[in-house]
Amino acid sequence: MNTVTRPRILVVGAGFAGVECVRRLERKLSPDEADVTLVTPFAYQLYLPLLPQVASGVLTPQSIAVSLRRSKKYRTRIIPGGAIGVDLKSKVCVIRTITDQIVNEPYDYIVLAPGSITRTFDIPGLTDHAFGMKTLAEAAYIRDHVISQLDLADASQDPVERASRLQFVVVGGGYAGTETAACLQRLTHAAVKRYPRLDPGLIKWHLIDIAPKLMPELGEKLGSSAQEILRRRGIEISLGVSIAKAGPEEVTFTDGRVIPTRTLIWTAGVVASPLIATLGAETVKGRLAVAPEMNLPGNDGVFALGDSAAVPDLAKGDGAMCPPTAQHALRQGRHVADNVIASLRGGPMRPYVHKDLGLVVDLGGTDAVSKPLGIELRGVPAQAVARGYHWSALRTNVAKTRVMTNWLLNAVAGDDFVRTGFQARKAARLKDFEYTDAYLTPEQVRAHVEGTARQE
Numbered sequence: 221m222n223t224v225t226r227p228r229i230l231v232v233g234a235g236f237a238g239v240e241c242v243r244r245l246e247r248k249l250s251p252d253e254a255d256v257t258l259v260t261p262f263a264y265q266l267y268l269p270l271l272p273q274v275a276s277g278v279l280t281p282q283s284i285a286v287s288l289r290r291s292k293k294y295r296t297r298i299i300p301g302g303a304i305g306v307d308l309k310s311k312v313c314v315i316r317t318i319t320d321q322i323v324n325e326p327y328d329y330i331v332l333a334p335g336s337i338t339r340t341f342d343i344p345g346l347t348d349h350a351f352g353m354k355t356l357a358e359a360a361y362i363r364d365h366v367i368s369q370l371d372l373a374d375a376s377q378d379p380v381e382r383a384s385r386l387q388f389v390v391v392g393g394g395y396a397g398t399e400t401a402a403c404l405q406r407l408t409h410a411a412v413k414r415y416p417r418l419d420p421g422l423i424k425w426h427l428i429d430i431a432p433k434l435m436p437e438l439g440e441k442l443g444s445s446a447q448e449i450l451r452r453r454g455i456e457i458s459l460g461v462s463i464a465k466a467g468p469e470e471v472t473f474t475d476g477r478v479i480p481t482r483t484l485i486w487t488a489g490v491v492a493s494p495l496i497a498t499l500g501a502e503t504v505k506g507r508l509a510v511a512p513e514m515n516l517p518g519n520d521g522v523f524a525l526g527d528s529a530a531v532p533d534l535a536k537g538d539g540a541m542c543p544p545t546a547q548h549a550l551r552q553g554r555h556v557a558d559n560v561i562a563s564l565r566g567g568p569m570r571p572y573v574h575k576d577l578g579l580v581v582d583l584g585g586t587d588a589v590s591k592p593l594g595i596e597l598r599g600v601p602a603q604a605v606a607r608g609y610h611w612s613a614l615r616t617n618v619a620k621t622r623v624m625t626n627w628l629l630n631a632v633a634g635d636d637f638v639r640t641g642f643q644a645r646k647a648a649r650l651k652d653f654e655y656t657d658a659y660l661t662p663e664q665v666r667a668h669v670e671g672t673a674r675q676e
């Protein structure tokens with residue numbers, strides 16, 4: 221009988237941060253040194269920056285779902301489910317499996333990388349009528365939904381219904397919202413040619429943001445170029461404007477305009493996963509307040525990173541936090557693995573430092589703006605950098621091949637505008653896709669863990 225107990229490392233979340241961490245732990249730790257377990261609701265790592273291309277049909281959903289079981293070398297034990305609470309005192313993570321069983325997973329080290337969810341505000345009707353762009357299911361749903369609006373408008377004899385089905389509103393002028401509006405506008409622009417009864421002039425995309433500029437991180441000139449590209453393509457940009465009210469058939473803007481529409485896409489920022497609140501620990505704007513080494517001060521063996529953690533941005537200084545980007549999350553993933561190993565072996569941990577490499581924004585086709593290492597690019601060179609960057613960041617060669625093949629096929633043959641109907645008539649609110657109701661309160665976590673300990 222094996223009586224040796226190895227330290228248990230539990231990684232929560234298989235996104236950019238979690239997967240990089242797990243792969244590094246597998247590479248650097250011998251199997252005898254520690255047991256590594258990963259909790260994840262899905263059997264893939266989602267390459268989120270390419271979601272707008274799934275929504276617009278340039279890529280198939282599978283091409284950006286990178287397998288967690290591609291290689292025999294991957295030896296991490298995977299628990300299919302979501303963490304719904306963490307009890308720091310007894311070092312137990314409470315998990316709801318994909319079959320709704322609640323299980324307790326004890327750990328010696330925990331790495332929290334559950335990412336973020338769509339940030340919402342207290343706006344009447346918003347959470348009932350808006351779609352997000354954070355999960356693969358949402359991207360696939362929105363694609364079907366947009367195509368179904370064209371199908372239904374085409375079939376309708378009612379001009380009022382037609383008009384409302386052919387207007388689309390995207391809220392959020394960050395890169396996620398801008399890319400989403402740009403890519404979907406290309407979809408409807410190309411698709412309408414297959415609907416001879418529809419007047420293309422009726423199709424209208426709105427991109428709105430409460431901020432005075434789109435993607436301020438691009439700077440004045442490049443930001444204006446992005447706006448110019450979108451305006452040229454007929455996307456109506458409204459800045460300093462948000463949503464006052466959302467309903468099933470219309471949306472009211474804060475400037476008083478009422479837009480008849482059945483499509484409200486909400487990409488106005490993200491907040492840390494609700495899992496973080498279950499710890500009852502200190503947070504900064506909802507993200508777990510961690511040290512530059514990404515450990516939680518005062519709690520041995522607890523680490524957090526990526527979108528869910530407020531990691532000090534030492535390269536920027538001035539008390540800045542690392543922005544919630546994939547660029548940081550994946551580097552933090554590797555770095556946190558090194559720090560977990562250091563603390564396991566009794567070595568020193570290192571603070572995380574990374575200077576931002578810039579931003580790439582794919583607006584579809586040959587339209588793009590990019591700012592790699594501060595160099596401002598537009599058009600084809602910007603698109604080459606954007607696609608080259610994403611392509612090289614995909615983890616496996618199979619994923620790279622799928623994405624490249626999809627890009628080539630789409631460039632040559634275009635889109636078929638197939639509406640799959642896989643998710644038709646299913647609940648499609650933000651909470652239905654992002655499972656925000658699944659989490660326990662800190663008190664419920666404690667009571668649950670104590671209750672199960674008493675029964676054992």
Ligand SMILES: Cc1cc2nc3c(=O)[nH]c(=O)nc-3n(C[C@H](O)[C@H](O)[C@H](O)COP(=O)(O)OP(=O)(O)OC[C@H]3O[C@@H](n4cnc5c(N)ncnc54)[C@H](O)[C@@H]3O)c2cc1C
Pocket residue numbers: 232233234235236237238259260261262264265266268269270271272301302303304333334335336353354395396493495525526527528544545546547548549550580
């Ligand atoms: C449309 C879009 C475009 C973007 N474009 C860019 C870009 O161009 N460049 C860039 O740098 N960044 C971009 N980002 C941001 C980037 O994707 C995120 O910052 C990055 O994914 C954060 O990595 P993460 O590992 O913290 O979280 P994620 O990658 O979101 O991973 C979190 C993982 O945890 C899982 N999970 C969630 N809750 C639980 C739970 N309770 N238990 C277990 N698992 C859980 C999720 O299923 C997911 O797999 C974009 C984001 C979006 C939405």
